[in-house]
Every structure is written in C-alpha cells, then in structure tokens.
Amino acid sequence: MSRAVDLRSDTVTQPTAAMREAMAGAVVGDDGYGEDPTVAALEARFATLTGKEAALFVPSGVMGNQIALRVLCAPGDVVVCGAHQHVIGFEMGAAARNAGVQFWTVDDSAGLVDLEAVDEALAAEADHQVAVRAIAVENTHMYAGGVPWSSADLAELAARAGPRPLHLDGARLFNAVVATGESAAALCAPATTVMACLSKGLCAPVGSLLAGPRELMERARIERKRFGGALRQAGFLAAAGLVALDTMVERLAEDHRRARRLAEAFAEALPEAGYDPATCRTNIVSFDHPEARRIVAELAAAGVLGGTVGPRRARFVTHHDVDDDGLERAVAAVARLRV
Numbered sequence: 001m002s003r004a005v006d007l008r009s010d011t012v013t014q015p016t017a018a019m020r021e022a023m024a025g026a027v028v029g030d031d032g033y034g035e036d037p038t039v040a041a042l043e044a045r046f047a048t049l050t051g052k053e054a055a056l057f058v059p060s061g062v063m064g065n066q067i068a069l070r071v072l073c074a075p076g077d078v079v080v081c082g083a084h085q086h087v088i089g090f091e092m093g094a095a096a097r098n099a100g101v102q103f104w105t106v107d108d109s110a111g112l113v114d115l116e117a118v119d120e121a122l123a124a125e126a127d128h129q130v131a132v133r134a135i136a137v138e139n140t141h142m143y144a145g146g147v148p149w150s151s152a153d154l155a156e157l158a159a160r161a162g163p164r165p166l167h168l169d170g171a172r173l174f175n176a177v178v179a180t181g182e183s184a185a186a187l188c189a190p191a192t193t194v195m196a197c198l199s200k201g202l203c204a205p206v207g208s209l210l211a212g213p214r215e216l217m218e219r220a221r222i223e224r225k226r227f228g229g230a231l232r233q234a235g236f237l238a239a240a241g242l243v244a245l246d247t248m249v250e251r252l253a254e255d256h257r258r259a260r261r262l263a264e265a266f267a268e269a270l271p272e273a274g275y276d277p278a279t280c281r282t283n284i285v286s287f288d289h290p291e292a293r294r295i296v297a298e299l300a301a302a303g304v305l306g307g308t309v310g311p312r313r314a315r316f317v318t319h320h321d322v323d324d325d326g327l328e329r330a331v332a333a334v335a336r337l338r339v
C-alpha cells in the first residue's frame with residue numbers, strides 16, 4: 001500500500017533541502033551568552049517583519065504563549081480569550097500553572113471573538129467583578145478551521161481593549177498574511193506581543209518566535225531561562241528558521257488551495273455536517289460531525305490521516321509534504337466515506 005497521506009497537522013512537515021544545507025553551514029555561538037549570530041539574525045528579522053522592537057527565539061509555540069502571559073500578567077489576573085483558543089484548551093492548563101492567570105472566555109466558534117462579549121467582560125469591573133488585565137487572540141484561529149483575522153478586525157478588538165495589552169498567538173501568522181494579503185507588520189500592529197511558529201507550515205524543524213516591546217522582551221528572556229528554554233548553539237535551528245521566513249511563506253497559498261478542495265469534498269460527502277467550505281480560507285479543514293471519530297478512523301483505514309480536536313470535531317491540515325497527488329487520494333477517500 002502507498003504511503004499514508006498525513007493530514008494530522010502541518011507540524012509533521014520535514015525540513016527542506018535548503019534548510020538542511022543552511023543548518024549544516026550555520027555560524028553558531030552560545031546563545032546563553034547572547035553570542036549566537038544566527039539566532040540574533042533570526043530575532044532581528046522577525047522583529048522587523050512584525051514591526052516590533054525586539055524578538056526572542058523560543059523552542060515552541062506553547063512556550064512563546066506562556067512567556068507572553070508571564071510578562072503581561074501577574075498571578076490572579078484575568079485574560080479575555082476565545083473559548084477554543086490553543087492557549088486555553090491545548091496547553092495542558094499551563095497558563096494556570098505558569099502564569100497563575102484565569103481566563104474569561106468569549107464565543108469564538110466562527111474564529112473571531114464576539115466583540116460584545118468582550119465589552120461585557122471589560123465592563124464587569126464596574127460591578128465588583130475582577131478587572132481584565134489582557135486579551136489573547138489567535139490568528140489564524142486553529143479550532144475554527146484556520147480562520148484568518150484582518151488587521152481591521154484586530155484593530156477593532158484592540159480599540160475596545162483600550163490600554164490593556166493584546167497577545168497574538170500567531171502560530172500560523174504567515175497563513176493569515178497569505179490569506180488576507182496584508183503584511184505581518186499590519187496584522188501585528190494592534191498587538192503588544194506576537195508569537196509565530198516556524199515549525200508548522202513553514203517547515204522548520206523546531207522553534208517559534210515571540211516579539212514585542214524591548215523592555216518586555218528583556219523580561220521574556222529571563223522567563224525563557226526560568227522555563228529551561230534558553231538554548232546554546234541554537235543557530236543550527238535558527239538557520240532553518242531564516243530559510244523558512246525567506247522562502248516558505250508565499251507557497252502557503254498552495255496549502256490553502258488544497259485545503260479548500262478537501263473542504264469541498266467533505267461538504268459534498270457529509271451534507272449533514274452543514275459545513276460551509278467557503279469558511280476554509282487557509283490550511284485547516286475543521287468541522288463538527290456527530291461521528292467525527294468514526295470519520296477519522298475510516299479515513300485512516302484508507303490511508304488518509306487526520307484527527308479530532310473535540311469529541312465531535314474533525315480536523316485535517318494541508319502542508320508542504322502533501323502534494324496534489326496526495327490530496328486527490330484524500331479527496332477520493334472522502335468521497336467513499338460510509339459514515
């Protein structure tokens with residue numbers, strides 16, 4: 001049987017030949033002493049791209065989010081957040097353990113947060129309730145199906161937040177860049193801090209970046225050390241990250257095109273799901289179905305791997321290592337579903 005079409009996540013992507021070459025030749029130093037020129041170059045490049053004063057290379061997206069909460073909040077603070085965001089549901093309760101924050105969740109089932117619910121959370125202070133310290137958003141919104149936020153939507157949220165900082169979980173920020181046609185700097189302008197992953201659709205083997213005001217990033221460097229995330233000759237990883245930022249962004253459009261084709265196949269095969277394929281604007285096909293687990297199991301038996309992100313929510317993610325042939329095999333398997 002031919003190799004499985006692996007649509008479980010864009011994190012399964014392999015580093016490209018150009019990345020392997022850049023890693024082999026990377027000039028490195030001890031980043032614990034601030035002496036790795038390749039890490040410094042990657043951090044500077046990301047800060048420029050996002051229009052922030054400084055950036056920090058971190059081992060993972062989770063660590064980037066967690067450090068952001070530590071530098072923006074104090075224990076007991078409340079963070080307003082979409083109910084399905086990664087920082088709430090998929091980080092093993094880390095925010096409670098590491099930053100001691102409490103989330104006030106608002107509806108985000110369509111990807112963007114309900115602004116009226118945000119207003120209510122912010123106003124609750126006048127009714128003897130806890131004051132909101134910060135807001136966290138996700139662009140693209142993974143659970144909702146990779147929904148991209150525009151800078152106008154983010155600016156509207158930031159305006160409502162007033163002086164409160166906005167943390168942007170941009171694990172797939174560059175998918176949003178490609179889908180909206182806006183620059184990373186424009187999408188990050190309303191946010192105080194932004195995290196983006198290099199190791200998802202951009203294919204780098206390891207690493208994420210956190211950017212923001214210089215003073216906050218200096219504190220973030222200390223928090224990274226506390227998490228055990230200060231690395232030594234990390235330039236080997238940063239070298240792949242630079243190739244990712246320089247060469248792997250525009251091609252995300254191909255992943256988006258394939259995801260839409262797959263979304264249409266699911267919508268046709270499973271009309272009872274009421275899934276609108278037009279909501280699939282980046283690389284994530286995600287929909288509710290009472291038999292989501294069976295659908296995933298049946299497709300796996302046919303050599304097409306996906307997953308569930310909720311008891312009734314199926315998810316399939318396109319990426320660099322699934323080409324048109326693989327995608328067509330997935331589409332054919334979806335058409336044969338017998339759920």
Ligand SMILES: Cc1ncc(COP(=O)(O)O)c(C=O)c1O
Pocket residue numbers: 059060061062063065086087138142169171172197199208
């Ligand atoms: C939206 C979002 N944020 C954060 C992360 C965490 O990234 P990492 O797996 O690198 O820790 C993920 C990972 O899938 C994600 O989808």
